[in-house]
Amino acid sequence: MVITGVPDVQDLPGDAVSAHDGSEVARSETLFVGDGVRQVFWALVCLLFFFLSRKMQAHFTDERDWNQFHQPRNLLLALVGEVGEVAELFQWKGEVAEGLPDWSGKEKEQLSHELSDVLIYLVELAEKCHVDLPQAVLDKMALNRQKYPANKVQGSAKKYTDHFPELPTYTISYNYKKIK
Numbered sequence: 001m002v003i004t005g006v007p008d009v010q011d012l013p014g015d016a017v018s019a020h021d022g023s024e025v026a027r028s029e030t031l032f033v034g035d036g037v038r039q040v041f042w043a044l045v046c047l048l049f050f051f052l053s054r055k056m057q058a059h060f061t062d063e064r065d066w067n068q069f070h071q072p073r074n075l076l077l078a079l080v081g082e083v084g085e086v087a088e089l090f091q092w093k094g095e096v097a098e099g100l101p102d103w104s105g106k107e108k109e110q111l112s113h114e115l116s117d118v119l120i121y122l123v124e125l126a127e128k129c130h131v132d133l134p135q136a137v138l139d140k141m142a143l144n145r146q147k148y149p150a151n152k153v154q155g156s157a158k159k160y161t162d163h164f165p166e167l168p169t170y171t172i173s174y175n176y177k178k179i180k
């Protein structure tokens with residue numbers, strides 16, 4: 001993957017602290033980026049997960065002759081509908097703590113079903129749009145690490161353009177995507 005318009009982490013404005021300054025954040029980021037074995041392992045896990053998910057959904061759809069209905073636009077609308085079903089489960093509950101400690105077992109089961117629906121349609125939509133989702137996720141995570149260097153954005157929810165307003169628009173040259 002070639003990323004254009006994206007300076008190296010050490011070239012980012014105000015980057016007085018290098019990734020090798022000994023801080024926990026910098027060290028962990030360096031380990032993640034530089035650990036080829038770990039990256040390959042997670043890439044394989046992602047590929048296997050997406051592959052199996054897609055194969056199961058394709059078999060389910062073919063068995064029912066539903067492929068005729070699964071064009072990209074229809075899949076997108078179905079995906080949005082499923083996201084709405086997830087939102088409905090959270091509706092009127094106010095802020096919800098991590099792990100959903102106040103939810104019943106039935107509510108958690110409903111949530112797992114709706115989140116699965118979201119993922120199933122997302123994976124199929126990507127395939128029907130000829131987007132290599134596993135590779136796209138890895139590429140996007142790499143881009144995010146460059147846009148949000150851990151030693152620069154600690155504890156901040158600001159967008160990268162607020163941290164580094166002088167940076168050019170981020171683009172990935174191998175793809176049609178233009179991010180911003």
Ligand SMILES: [Mg+2]
Nearest residue numbers: 082085114117
């Ligand atoms: Mg559903």
